[in-house]
Amino acid sequence: MSDYDAIVIGAGAAGLMCAITAGGRGRNVLLLDHANKIGEKIRISGGGHCNFTNLDAGAKNYISQNPKFCISALKQFGPDKFVAMVESHKIEYFEKAKGQLFCKGSASQIIEMLLAECREAGVDVKNPIKVEKITKTDAGFNVKTDNGEFKSTSVVIATGGLSIPKIGASDFGHSVAREFGHEIIPTSPALVPFVFAGDELKSMNVLSGVSLEALVNCNGAGFSDGLLFTHRGLSGPAILQISSYWKPGDKIMIDLAPKTDVFAELKSAKENTPKQLPQTVIAEFLPKRLAQGIVDEMGFSQSIGQINDKNLKKLADRINGWRIIPAGVEGYRTAEVTLGGVDTNGLSSKTMESNNIAGLFFIGEVVDVTGQLGGYNFQWAWASGFVAGQYV
Numbered sequence: 201m202s203d204y205d206a207i208v209i210g211a212g213a214a215g216l217m218c219a220i221t222a223g224g225r226g227r228n229v230l231l232l233d234h235a236n237k238i239g240e241k242i243r244i245s246g247g248g249h250c251n252f253t254n255l256d257a258g259a260k261n262y263i264s265q266n267p268k269f270c271i272s273a274l275k276q277f278g279p280d281k282f283v284a285m286v287e288s289h290k291i292e293y294f295e296k297a298k299g300q301l302f303c304k305g306s307a308s309q310i311i312e313m314l315l316a317e318c319r320e321a322g323v324d325v326k327n328p329i330k331v332e333k334i335t336k337t338d339a340g341f342n343v344k345t346d347n348g349e350f351k352s353t354s355v356v357i358a359t360g361g362l363s364i365p366k367i368g369a370s371d372f373g374h375s376v377a378r379e380f381g382h383e384i385i386p387t388s389p390a391l392v393p394f395v396f397a398g399d400e401l402k403s404m405n406v407l408s409g410v411s412l413e414a415l416v417n418c419n420g421a422g423f424s425d426g427l428l429f430t431h432r433g434l435s436g437p438a439i440l441q442i443s444s445y446w447k448p449g450d451k452i453m454i455d456l457a458p459k460t461d462v463f464a465e466l467k468s469a470k471e472n473t474p475k476q477l478p479q480t481v482i483a484e485f486l487p488k489r490l491a492q493g494i495v496d497e498m499g500f501s502q503s504i505g506q507i508n509d510k511n512l513k514k515l516a517d518r519i520n521g522w523r524i525i526p527a528g529v530e531g532y533r534t535a536e537v538t539l540g541g542v543d544t545n546g547l548s549s550k551t552m553e554s555n556n557i558a559g560l561f562f563i564g565e566v567v568d569v570t571g572q573l574g575g576y577n578f579q580w581a582w583a584s585g586f587v588a589g590q591y592v
Contacts, residue, residue, distance in 0.1 A: 204230045204324070204352040206592035207343050209331055210373070211238045213581035214564025215358030216314040221589025223321025229592075230350055231318065232343075233327040239311040240367040241360070245578070250307030252286065253279040253582070254575035255299035261576045263444055264569045265385050269544040270580060273552070277586035279579055289313045300574045334376060340559055354559040354592040356552075358585065361538025361565040362387060369532065373566035374541065381556045383543040385568040389535030390444040393435035394452075394526035401527075403497060404429050410487050414438050415458040421445040424458060429490075433526065441573050443529055444539055454522040460485045463516035466504065470512065474505025478515060486519065494518055537577050541568040552588040561588040 208219045211233035219231040237243070242250055254261070257279050262270050283301065286293060291313060292304040303309050318325055326347070333344040340353040359373040374384050396404055407429035414427040416438045428436035442452060462485070469481040478500050482491035498515055500507060507515070529535070542562045546555050552567075554560040563584040571577035 202230070202348070202350050204228050204350060206230070206354040206356060207232065207341070207350055207352040208356040208358055208592075209233075209334075209343070210358035210360060210564070210566075211235075211325065211327060212241055212358060212360055212564065213239070213314075213578055214360075214585040215356070216318065217582050217585030218356050218358060218561075218563055218589040218592070219323045219325075220314065220317040220321050221586050222592045223318065223323040225590070227592060229321070229323045230352065231323050231325045232329050232331060232345065233325075234330050235368045236328050238315065238325070238327060241364065242311050242314075242578075243307050244364075244367070245307055246302050248307050249302040249304075250310045251296070251300050251302050251575040251578065252293070252310055253282050253301050253579045255279050255283075255295070255301065257299075257571075257576050257579040261572045261574075262569050262580065263390075263539065263572075264544060266544045266568075269547075269549045270569050270583075272549040273583040273587045274579070276590075277583040281586075282579070282582045285317070286310075286313065289316070298574060331372070334379075336380075336557060336560075354561065356561040356563060356588055356592060357566055358563050359566055361541060362532045363389060363535040363538050363565075365532055369538075373562065377542045377546075377562060377566070380554065380560060382546045382554065382562075385540040385543050387538050387540035389529050389532050390539035390570050391440045391536035391573050392443045392529045392531070392534055393430060394433045394439055394443065394446075395528050395530055396433040396524075397527040400524065401433065403493060404433055405431055407490055407493050410490050411436060412456065412487055412490065413458070415455040416442045416452060417454075418442045418450055418452045419445045419447075427454070427456075432530065437573055440536065444570060444572070446526070446529075448528065449525065451523050451525050454524065456490070456519045456522060457485045458520075460520075462519045463513055466512045466516055467509070470504050470507070475503050476505075478504045478507065482515075482519065536573070537570055538565055539570045541566050541570075544568050550587065551591040552584055553591060559592075561592060563588045 205227040330346040335342040341355045408431045411428045415424045423441040425438035426436040479491045479495040564581045
């Protein structure tokens with residue numbers, strides 16, 4: 201049995217940062233991961249370019265039963281500190297939009313940087329290795345694995361959520377939390393496409409591949425960004441964002457032309473070019489295939505001059521105020537993150553340590569803190585990993 205000051209379970213973004221920070225303080229750290237490759241979720245993120253942070257990260261960008269919980273960690277380790285690490289490794293990056301920072305090269309540069317930092321900090325990295333049992337002892341913890349048993353003063357759970365099981369996501373972290381008396385806020389897929397059924401699915405199938413800028417609202421949240429019709433329903437950044445606020449049975453409202461007063465445009469066309477077909481007018485501010493699809497759906501075959509104002513208003517509302525109830529979401533298979541997780545009421549916001557069990561920490565996606573799309577989830581991983589690393 202080997203002795204360590206801290207054992208970090210899970211070598212994703214949060215676990216790597218925690219191990220680096222603790223090792224940098226002179227702590228003897230063991231980092232364990234069940235996967236053959238370290239940091240797969242980092243590798244596939246941002247289209248392979250890793251949207252590694254957002255310069256605007258703050259509490260407003262996170263969903264939690266306790267919205268203030270993330271503030272302390274984000275103040276202790278803000279985006280500027282991770283950017284400084286990236287720059288010190290001479291990794292080129294760019295700002296795509298709204299504070300989102302991406303690698304110019306491959307996401308693997310971030311993984312290589314983190315592993316290099318681990319080596320420099322003297323972190324002992326072991327993978328693939330499966331943790332079978334964690335036992336609390338008077339001196340700390342025993343961690344039994346399929347490759348031996350280890351003991352430590354502290355244990356950090358950084359095993360992520362349930363999203364993307366094909367790269368190894370599991371409920372391991374939630375199970376450990378329950379075992380040690382922590383509550384779990386019910387989990388669900390987040391940042392995930394919507395699926396539809398019946399006639400709505402048929403109409404979306406026809407439009408598969410059509411994309412545009414849209415404003416999407418649900419339960420008091422709203423996002424203006426790209427929307428994409430798919431063979432299963434709706435996707436794109438605006439849809440992924442609103443999915444975190446949607447619950448089964450809720451309506452979403454979509455403005456397909458947020459910069460256009462469609463009723464005013466239709467009325468103007470009726471007065472000035474009454475022989476035009478409505479889809480011709482609509483195609484001036486919507487993709488042609490979508491314009492045709494909406495007009496066909498509403499059964500307007502006549503020229504715009506022959507449509508009364510009441511029906512023109514219905515047509516405009518279908519574009520500026522489309523209300524629709526998704527059948528569901530695609531699920532954890534394609535969800536970028538997991539909503540819910542370890543209840544923050546059982547953790548210290550300053551250190552990420554359990555209030556119940558001294559020396560037990562929970563960080564990253566396993567905790568009930570879920571970021572919006574755009575680098576916020578990585579920033580939470582870096583920040584929560586850093587603060588735990590300061591105290592293990």
